[in-house]
Amino acid sequence: MTIEIIPLAFDHEIEPSHDLSILVLNAAPPLRSGDIIVVTHKAVSKNEGRVVDLCGVQPSARAVEVAATHSDPRFVEIVLRESRQIIRQRGPLLVVETHQGLVCANAGVDRSNAPRPDSVVLLPVDPDRSARRLRTSLEAQTGRRVGVIVADTMGRAWREGIVGTAIGASGLETLRELVGAVDPNGYELNSTVVAIADELAAAADLAFGKLDRVPFALIRGYAAAGDGSAQEVIRSPQHDLFR
Amino acid sequence: MTIEIIPLAFDHEIEPSHDLSILVLNAAPPLRSGDIIVVTHKAVSKNEGRVVDLCGVQPSARAVEVAATHSDPRFVEIVLRESRQIIRQRGPLLVVETHQGLVCANAGVDRSNAPRPDSVVLLPVDPDRSARRLRTSLEAQTGRRVGVIVADTMGRAWREGIVGTAIGASGLETLRELVGAVDPNGYELNSTVVAIADELAAAADLAFGKLDRVPFALIRGYAAAGDGSAQEVIRSPQHDLFR
Numbered sequence: 001m002t003i004e005i006i007p008l009a010f011d012h013e014i015e016p017s018h019d020l021s022i023l024v025l026n027a028a029p030p031l032r033s034g035d036i037i038v039v040t041h042k043a044v045s046k047n048e049g050r051v052v053d054l055c056g057v058q059p060s061a062r063a064v065e066v067a068a069t070h071s072d073p074r075f076v077e078i079v080l081r082e083s084r085q086i087i088r089q090r091g092p093l094l095v096v097e098t099h100q101g102l103v104c105a106n107a108g109v110d111r112s113n114a115p116r117p118d119s120v121v122l123l124p125v126d127p128d129r130s131a132r133r134l135r136t137s138l139e140a141q142t143g144r145r146v147g148v149i150v151a152d153t154m155g156r157a158w159r160e161g162i163v164g165t166a167i168g169a170s171g172l173e174t175l176r177e178l179v180g181a182v183d184p185n186g187y188e189l190n191s192t193v194v195a196i197a198d199e200l201a202a203a204a205d206l207a208f209g210k211l212d213r214v215p216f217a218l219i220r221g222y223a224a225a226g227d228g229s230a231q232e233v234i235r236s237p238q239h240d241l242f243r
Numbered sequence: 244m245t246i247e248i249i250p251l252a253f254d255h256e257i258e259p260s261h262d263l264s265i266l267v268l269n270a271a272p273p274l275r276s277g278d279i280i281v282v283t284h285k286a287v288s289k290n291e292g293r294v295v296d297l298c299g300v301q302p303s304a305r306a307v308e309v310a311a312t313h314s315d316p317r318f319v320e321i322v323l324r325e326s327r328q329i330i331r332q333r334g335p336l337l338v339v340e341t342h343q344g345l346v347c348a349n350a351g352v353d354r355s356n357a358p359r360p361d362s363v364v365l366l367p368v369d370p371d372r373s374a375r376r377l378r379t380s381l382e383a384q385t386g387r388r389v390g391v392i393v394a395d396t397m398g399r400a401w402r403e404g405i406v407g408t409a410i411g412a413s414g415l416e417t418l419r420e421l422v423g424a425v426d427p428n429g430y431e432l433n434s435t436v437v438a439i440a441d442e443l444a445a446a447a448d449l450a451f452g453k454l455d456r457v458p459f460a461l462i463r464g465y466a467a468a469g470d471g472s473a474q475e476v477i478r479s480p481q482h483d484l485f486r
Contacts, residue, residue, distance in 0.1 A: 003449055005246040088484040095484065103401040112435070153437065157400035157485035158346035159408075160478050161418045161438025163445070175404045192355070194396065194448070195404025202406065203446035205437070206246055206465050222449050235403050241331040241338065242400035242485050 001221050007207040008037075008216035013115050014046045021137035024216050034223035036147040037138065038204035041167055042113055042121055043215035044130045044150050050122040051115055052078055066094070075109070078120060082107035087243050095155075098123060101234045102167060103243060104154050124150065127168025128229045135170040147172030147224030151201035151208075157242055164205025166197035166230045173197075173226030174233050195233055244464050250450040251280075251459035256358050257289040264380035267459050277466035279390040280381065281447035284410055285356055285364055286458035287373045287393050293365040294358055295321055309337070318352070321363060325350035330486050338398075341366060344477045345410060346486060347397050367393065370411025371472045378413040390415030390467030394444035394451075400485055407448025409440035409473045416440075416469030417476050438476055 008027035014020075024037055031037075045051070059073035063080055067073040070092035083096035087103055098107045100123060108123040115121075124130045127150040135148040150168030155161075166174060174197035204217040237243060251270035257263075267280055274280075288294070302316035303323070310319040313335035326339035330346055341350045343366060351366040358364075367373045370393040378391040393411030398404075409417060417440035447460040480486060 001250070003248040003446075005248070005446070007244070090484060153435075156438075158478055158483060159438065159441070160476050161436045161441065163438050163441050165402075192396075193404045195399075195402065195406050196449070198402070198404065198406050199445040199449050202442040203246075203248070203449060206439070206442050206446060233403050235401055240401060241333060 003203075003219065003221040005203050005207045006218040006220065007209075007214045008218055009214050010043075010216070011213045014043045014215060016047060016049045018047055019137070020044070020047055020134050021141060024134075024138060025141060027216060028218050031138065031142045031144045031146055031218075032220065033145040034147075034220075034225075035144065036149060036172060036200060036219040036222065036224050037134070038149045038151050038164075038201060038217045038219060039131075039134065040208060040215050041108070041123055041127065041150050041152040042110070044124045044127070044134075044168075045121045046115060048124055048130065050124060051119050052122060053116065054078075054118045054120060075106075075111070075120065078122070079107045079109050082109060082122060097237075097243065100125075100127065100167070101231065102154075103234075104152075108152055108154075108167075123152065123167065128170065128231055129168075131168035131230070132170040139171075145171065145224070149197055149201055149204070150230070151204055153205060164198075164201040164203070164208070166195075166201040166233060169197045169228060169230040171227055172200075172224035174228035174230055197228070197230060197233060246446075246462065246464040248446050248450045249461040249463065250452075250457045251461055252457050253286075253459070254456045257286045257458060259290060259292045261290055262380070263287070263290055263377050264384060267377075267381060268384060270459060271461050274381065274385045274387045274389055274461075275463065276388040277390075277463075277468075278387065279392065279415060279443060279462040279465065279467050280377070281392045281394050281407075281444060281460045281462060282374075282377065283451060283458050284351070284366055284370065284393050284395040285353070287367045287370070287377075287411070288364045289358060291367055291373065293367060294362050295365060296359065297321075297361045297363060318349075318354070318363065321365070322350045322352050325352060325365060340480075340486065343368075343370065343410070344474065345397075347395075351395055351397075351410075366395065367411065371413065371474055372411075374411035374473070375413040382414075388414070388467070392440055392444055392447070393473070394447055396448060407441075407444040407446070407451075409438075409444040409476060412440045412471060412473040414470055415443075415467035417471035417473055440471070440473060440476060 059077040063077035302320040306320035396405040
């Protein structure tokens, strides 16, 4: 069955006063059960007021020390506030573990596409909750069973470039376990777990573009089922060989 | 514009005698310029005879030592032959750097979906070359300009689950650089590089499934342009903070 990825445009800045479900429903064809809506974390963060004006930020002594000559201590201050710990630092790059548990550059704090100059956009406080809220609202209005993913783009170890990644999810399995499933030769596939939510987020990122006003994508034809969270996709530190 | 991911089935074991381009053209709608064909590395590896029967493998002393009580020393022997170095080991899991430069579990050597019991499938020797060969053949037969990706599923640092990843590519940009591009607010996006080929491989993996006979997917609506390699997506060891 063909899977479709349909970009959903909104040609204005997203504000806290917006109802994201209305923006999705205005831009999308009539939703069907099994549809998946992927929303950029920036749309969610702006909608939830997770924007900080750097002018009002007083950097701590630690932020000044970490920033050294590489970067803006006010920016580093915000990154540190959003982080549990620094995992690696090289020049202006800080790879941290965020309060959400994500390992990513600069705690996902981003200057680009911020609503005002000298402001930065943070990650949503609880992206799984953000996904659940949008899903509940979409389902209430349409009577359809849908999945929602909140996506960010993230760097990886060992590989260049960022890729779309699920940081919040509701209404779909995020990890599909194939343990014990048998391949066509009767050979047992041992412990294959596919990070479905990340693959869907990567697919949606192909439709987002970085410069266009496309905060949402509809993925149709990959039936959403189950109800996992993006939190489950984060490897626990004690099982992680690389932090 | 809508992006479509169309699974292309082939209901038999792939053999060295097959011409992959014929299998693709038999399963796909008429190709258009800009189409991207994603092929599983297993289809390529089987086609290129990269299958080893473990019965004939004599494990070295080092393989016996590395395998310890965790795994089959013959399997470990093959993994070591395919590797430049071991990056991490925990129990039966070996994270290595392969001769292709990829950092991945067990050098991509895989027992599941192997053509015979007790045989394993290796990665293609040069997956970019494999992609180029298939692309050349498809273009010669159709007169269309297409892109080809050879995909594997790989684990990640920090996150659970495997995701579709590009290990070979031809006829499309693999990294899209947005350095200096300006977002709608006139704010400069600094050094954003998107790993397009990996996002396309992840999208295709949604169509592959693990148990079905779907060795190919057609991605339509995401115009292939440029001509990067999957080799470029591998971060060089000296720029890598995590090996």
